[in-house]
Amino acid sequence: MPDQISPVSSKPSHALALAPVPTPPSTVDGFVKQFLENLNLERGVTLSTASPNDRYIALATTVRDFLVARWLEDIRRQKEAQAKGVCYLSAEYLLGRQLDNNLLATRLTDIATEALAACGIDIDELRALEVEPGLGNGGLGRLAACFIDSLATMSVPSIGYGIRYEYGIFRQTFVDGQQVEQPDAWLTLGSPWEFAHPEAAQTISFGGYTETFDEGGVTRSRWVPGWNVQAVPYNYMVSGYHNGRVNTLRLWRAVATDAFDLRIFNSGDYEKAVRAQTYAENISKVLYPEDSTPQGKELRLQQQYFFVAASIRDFLDHMLTPGFDLSKLPDRVIFQLNDTHPVIAVPEFMRVLVDEEHMEWDAAWEITQQCFAYTCHTLLPEALEVWSVELLGRLLPRHLEIIYRINDEFLAAVRERFGDDEMRIRNMSIIAESPERSVRMAYLATVAGAKVNGVAELHSQLLREKVLPDFDEFYPGKFTNVTNGVTPRRFLRLANPGLAGLITDALGAGWTVDLERLRGLESFAEDPEFRARFAEVKAANKRVLSDVLRARDGFEVSDGHMLDVMVKRLHEYKRQMLKVLHIVTSYERIVSGRVRAEDVQGRAFIFGAKAAPGYVMAKRIIHLINAVGEVVNNDPRVEGRLQVLFPPNYNVTLAERVIPAADLSEQISLAGKEASGTGNMKFALNGALTIGTDDGANVEIRELVGDDNFFLFGMTEPEVEELWTRGYKPAEFYQQDEDLRRAIDLIASGAFSNGDRTVFEPIVSNLLYDDRFMVLADYASYIRAQDRVDAAYADQDAWTKAAILNIARCGFFSSDRSIRDYIDRIWHTPPML
């Protein structure tokens, strides 16, 4: 990666352009000096007149400035090296708070804490002020954030490209137990971690028409756009852990080309005068809160094209030395497509090479097929994006032409290989003829990508066998797997300092960048003293969590209860409803007198889940969870043995508190539906035991930790398939299982809705007569597994041993290992040490 936009300006000799960058205040005094200077110079206040936000911004600025030197140096080195690098294209980055991660990466945590204390400031107060950038929905967005952390820590030349949404994922509140969305105005108090570069804005076009013209006997096409916007880059530093490396995350903001039409304004039509501006700026206004069912909205396609077009232009303008031979592009860059959302980058790349760089189509296509790779993150057919040719033709007429030509040549090759098998041609065509003529983006990504990967072994297998079998047959060797991972810096070292300290005492500190070293803990599982220290760490994390939930939501977490945690987006395939049926069953057993409360293992059921605003059933299930909690938490017959806690607005910051405190990790999706899961990895690495199906990465977790240390239940994917084909009748399971019948009848009776049977009727009838994700079919096996959990938890020593073995055997789930797999199997971009 040659030089990116030098944050200063692309003046000639680098050394000249660099102002003396402040030397890192590696002393408390130095830090105090820098901090106070930033208070004065950046905020224009003194220590005594500073507001808490002034102090936070000054602290962030001081840490940020420390990183700038490394960043500029890195940019220079990458330019010089002309090394092949990764452009990670993602519509989402769920970054989480930045302060602590940057303090950790720069070894400044203690110095900053002392320096602020010297100024009479408690750093914890400032930490709490940071608003996390919620520029993502869930798994896919967080994975992107873990990956750029690993790319920086592993010194891989790379840049993340995305969208700087003005409003991130909505803030969730509960009103009468129902989800209410609030806009996430995360930028209100400023964002100290970004550098704006309006001078490096790119012009992005939309609409218009295409025309062909003759040039030297060659018929060429050109796009005559209808309108355009400015894409302004905002650079974020991505600091490597203790390696002095800083990579860049470049997020684009949409700004109107001509902000304000004075002529129209003076004509008195004020609204019209600014309409263009608002229309343009709408493009990066807000993140689409769907994480499974695309709405097919034009603005969403505008967002996708906007950021990929700006990123490709930015790469070609700023990463390649003038006169670079474009045919060598595959030696310089791999664009990784984070699901189908950025796939419009493929026809855009072709447009630039053919229309603007006047490259021959075949040569351009040859290059394109080597410069792109596609990661699929889902198995739900409805989550695979398709765009109508009507909309594409209107918004991006030249791109539709290019897609048609790609498809024609592809189908010609298919016909070549398989003959006139019309069914196969129709099934493989990038263009779907019905229900509406539309472009299947996953097919386009598969045809264009050098490699296609799933995100867990089972997922990649199902992609090849069930989702894209024709393509797997047509492109031998194109499909591969890279199992997801999570960054141990944020989700172990930062989120669980107690456990991190314990591990470092036992194994030394190297595990933070070499997580497989955790294997060394296996022997410590046998050590009662180590088990006692681990149990103390878990208990301390539970106390921290209960303090957080008391301060944040007024919850009182009962002491000594098992923390049974289910935190992830609300989706029927993730089966929060199965968890609800377990809670209702446990409750019903007590209130029906079949079980004495004092004989029940105390449990606190902790939920965290946002539902896409338009996902009605998901919002109903949220309402039911809160309603069940209301009754169970206040029923004296339960004697406090069961507690349901649903803190609103689950996000990265809350995850960092909940995961280290958990005993039981709920990973209960229907087998064959969860592509991978990454929460499952975070829980296992923090010493929670998993109750789960053989789905996604659960399979690989169970294989590594061992059956004795994992509570497996439910059908396997082939069994699900078999039952579905045989014809699944959920009501039969209801009739045959008394516990299930009692639980469902209790919900249907209105017991959790003040006797009003109508409120949750849609949920009950959906379970009895539809139940697409087979909650009822897996219920009995799940309840039996939960009884095994209760029995196991009674033997705390054995439980602790199993917890330590989970940690010891889950080093594989580091995102560093995932990145290594991407480099070996897809990118071939060795680290630049």
Ligand code: 26W
């Ligand atoms: C267009 C609507 C939309 C938006 C986001 C459709 C699909 C998505 C994402 C692909 C959904 C998502 O986040 N998938 C999750 O990705 C994780 C990272 O690979 C996996 O661990 C989860 O299993 C998968 O559900």
